[in-house]
Amino acid sequence: MRLVDLDARFVVWRDGGFGHVDSAADAQGIVLEVCPGCGDHGLLVWFRDRGVPEAALPRPRWQASGTSCADLTLSPSINLVDDEGKTVACGWHGFIENGGVRDA
16 A cells, blocks of 8 residues: 555644645655544654654654655654553554555
8 A cells, every 4th residue: 555545735833723735745644534444534644853742642753754755764663552552543564665564
């Protein structure tokens, strides 16, 4: 599966929420409108070292590389658990590498 199949959009932090931007270079994160695990919810991932306030949820932050959804790679894996290790939403755990999405 590819990020484009999950209606992925780049975002920036805005007044306690997020707003959409067109380029990966301007982005502080990415929203997947469709969860790769269950398809029933979306998910938001903030990028590391892009100026997102520490208080912004969710955490942690992911290292992002790439120029678009076609080649985006995030590190480490995404694991839908909270700070206490409790499952969030469907509990999907997987990787985004070179624009592809796969289960862990």
